[in-house]
Amino acid sequence: MNNTFAQRIYSARKMAGLSMDELASLSGLSKNAISRYEKGIMKPDSANLLKLAKALKLKVDYFFRKSSVELQEVAFRKKAKLGIKSVESIKYRVIDRLEKYLELEEILMINNEFVNPIANASIHRIEEVEWSAAQVREKWNLGLNPITSIVEMLEDNFIKVVEVDEPMEFDGLSTFVNKKIPVIVVNQNFPVERKRFTLLHELGHLLLSFAGHFTQKEIESACNRFAGAILVPKSKMISELGISRKKIYAQELAEIQKEWGISIQASMYRARDLNIISQSKLSQFYFEYNTKQPFKDLVDESRYRSDEASFRFNQLLYKGLAQELISFSKASVLSEQSVNTLKTSLNFV
Incomplete structure (x- = not known):
């Protein structure tokens, strides 16, 4: 059979x-x-x-x-009320999406070989995450300035990014396809700062290797720190806030959010990780954040100006059509759009 x-x-x-x-x-x-x-x-x-x-x-x-897609172990970030049926649905929809992605790359004869820039490093203490993040920035030629688009950075380094339309209970997942192709899936409904942070948290799961004594909770914390360190390098965070602070104004954090694309909440955690502020100051911040509406309004008014959306699949699709490597019928199947929708959306130059 x-x-x-x-x-x-x-x-x-x-x-x-x-x-x-x-x-x-x-x-x-x-x-x-x-x-x-x-x-x-x-x-x-x-x-x-x-x-x-x-x-x-x-x-x-x-x-x-x-099927041309075999997922390895999946690091799945979700809240408890996202049920098993929803988790399975996301997983198999991602597989379907990746099948089309890989088929399109095969038609265009694109061979993207991913190399982990910190493959030989192992994390024994959480503080070593700072070094790992610095190495990634150096080897991927990111410098020390804000990263305009995390999605573009990942795709430039041969990591597949898939966006899904899901309830807010789903954060993201990361895995390897066919044992060699890294994939990060993120909820497209997140605010831009949360999407950037989630993408980098999942990147931590893909790149970092942890010593055996780390618990799963400690690994999650380390991936959070990795995300923060990629977004704002240690030297830049100290330059923004100083070595030690007893008081931080919300407006300072809002300016960091606008410039670096890291949320106000994540900036405070970053400051705590670097011992710029105390644990009690962090706790006080969260109390005020959760109880004062003007604080939340400031967060919304200070959004990072970026779409953080993946356009690579569509770019490859249009390239294949323009070069007559794929038919409109095939493009329709790959993109899940009607032939008429595709034809009316394109203009030759």
């Missing part, structure tokens, strides 16, 4: 976030039949295949494509 077909039925159901009972109800097929399809015991006839495709909102050819 066709195992590829069975796997695609299973993946499509997970991607849609449906149980077998729910898919049976939507398709008009029996739960037993769907189970047998997913186990590869039997295949649906053409009429039932069309019912499945309609219920799952997919084209029929999806079920006959062999």
Whole structure:
């Protein structure tokens, strides 16, 4: 029996976030039949295949494509109330997106070989994260100035960035595809500063290697520190705030947010990591932040001016169309847009 077909039925159901009972109800097929399809015991006839495709909102050819994506261990950041079904749906939608991404790169003969700039380093103390972040900035030629676009920086260094439209309970995930291609997935609904921080937190999961004594909670804290250190290098944070402070005005933090693209909250954590402020000062800040509306208004008024969106897939798609390496029909499948939408959105020069 066709195992590829069975796997695609299973993946499509997970991607849609449906149980077998729910898919049976939507398709008009029996739960037993769907189970047998997913186990590869039997295949649906053409009429039932069309019912499945309609219920799952997919084209029929999806079920006959062999998957080219194998995810390694996934570092998944989410809040507890994001259920297992939602987690599985995100995972399989990411796989579907990456299949199209890699197929497009293969058509264009793009070979992006990722190299971890700190592959030989191991973190034994959390303070060593500062050195690791500095090494990444140096080896990726980022200098010490604010990074205009984190997404662009990641994609320039051969890391796939996938944005998903999810509830705020989902933060992000990071993994390797086919054991060699790094991928970061982020919630597109986040404020720009949170999106930048999340992308770099997930980068920490991809790049950093931790000694065996680190707990998962300590690893998460270290990845947070790594994100802060990439956003604002130690020397620059000290230049902004000084070596030690007993008082910091919210307006100072707002200016740092606007210039560096790091949230006011993350700046305070960064200051605590570098011992610029005390733990009690950090606690006091969070009390005031959570209880004073003017403080929250200041955060919103001081947003970093950047879209932080990924455009690379679309750029490759348009390049393939312009060079006649892919047809509009193929581009339609890859981009999940109608042929007419694609054609009317493009202008030749």
